[in-house]
Amino acid sequence: NAGVTQTPKFRVLKTGQSMTLLCAQDMNHEYMYWYRQDPGMGLRLIHYSVGEGTTAKGEVPDGYNVSRLKKQNFLLGLESAAPSQTSVYFCASRTSSYNEQFFGPGTRLTVL
Amino acid sequence: GDSVTQMEGPVTLSEEAFLTINCTYTATGYPSLFWYVQYPGEGLQLLLKATKADDKGSNKGFEATYRKETTSFHLEKGSVQVSDSAVYFCALEGGYNKLIFGAGTRLAVHP
Numbered sequence: 417n418a419g420v421t422q423t424p425k426f427r428v429l430k431t432g433q434s435m436t437l438l439c440a441q442d443m444n445h446e447y448m449y450w451y452r453q454d455p456g457m458g459l460r461l462i463h464y465s466v467g468e469g470t471t472a473k474g475e476v477p478d479g480y481n482v483s484r485l486k487k488q489n490f491l492l493g494l495e496s497a498a499p500s501q502t503s504v505y506f507c508a509s510r511t512s513s514y515n516e517q518f519f520g521p522g523t524r525l526t527v528l
Numbered sequence: 529g530d531s532v533t534q535m536e537g538p539v540t541l542s543e544e545a546f547l548t549i550n551c552t553y554t555a556t557g558y559p560s561l562f563w564y565v566q567y568p569g570e571g572l573q574l575l576l577k578a579t580k581a582d583d584k585g586s587n588k589g590f591e592a593t594y595r596k597e598t599t600s601f602h603l604e605k606g607s608v609q610v611s612d613s614a615v616y617f618c619a620l621e622g623g624y625n626k627l628i629f630g631a632g633t634r635l636a637v638h639p
Contacts, residue, residue, distance in 0.1 A: 420571075447625060449626070449627075456631050456632075457631055458532075458617060458629035458630050458631045458632050459572070459617070459627070459629045460629075461626055461627070461628075464624070464626060466624070466625075472624070474626065506571055506572065508572075508627075510625070512625075515560055515577070515579075515621055515625065516574050516577070517574070517627060519564075519571035519572040519573070520571050521569075521570060521571045522570075522571050
């Protein structure tokens with residue numbers, strides 16, 4: 417089992433560029449989450465999904481979109497990147513029956 | 529809304545010292561409580577959890593007790609090691625199984 421994987425590990429963007437972060441899990445988990453981690457602020461939830469084809473907004477959704485076309489994948493998109501989106505992004509997943517979230521290794525994104 | 533407050537770091541200790549990292553929460557009802565640990569360059573890993581009042585979570589020598597009266601979930605370890613150096617996050621499970629995290633506390637243990 418690879419667990420939760422994230423692609424890419426690092427990325428540098430210019431303001432206004434777009435990109436997609438990919439999260440994949442091989443544990444057949446129903447729920448998936450995208451967080452961002454900023455110094456002194458812990459992790460904040462961006463969007464989440466409780467099943468294939470469903471998504472919902474978290475605490476800080478503005479400027480991001482997500483899609484969950486397949487159960488194992490959860491994509492996070494930035495349509496027009498801004499310097500305020502410079503952060504480390506973590507994906508997580510869990511089953512519907514056990515309340516432990518499993519985290520990926522993170523993607524470090526810098527927007528210039 | 530629900531929130532978690534944990535002590536600011538960094539916490540710097542010598543090896544074999546006693547560790548306490550304070551965590552208090554605000555929530556409606558009685559949510560499950562968690563401690564996650566993040567080692568340098570890695571994602572978060574679950575360290576321990578408690579699902580109801582007076583439960584004690586424990587793992588790798590770390591302990592935390594769910595205190596409803598004081599709305600607290602303080603993390604303790606009797607004798608820290610250099611390998612415990614990491615960032616520790618307290619969290620609660622809110623609505624729709626979402627985790628709400630504290631800001632994190634960096635622990636540095638020196639030989």
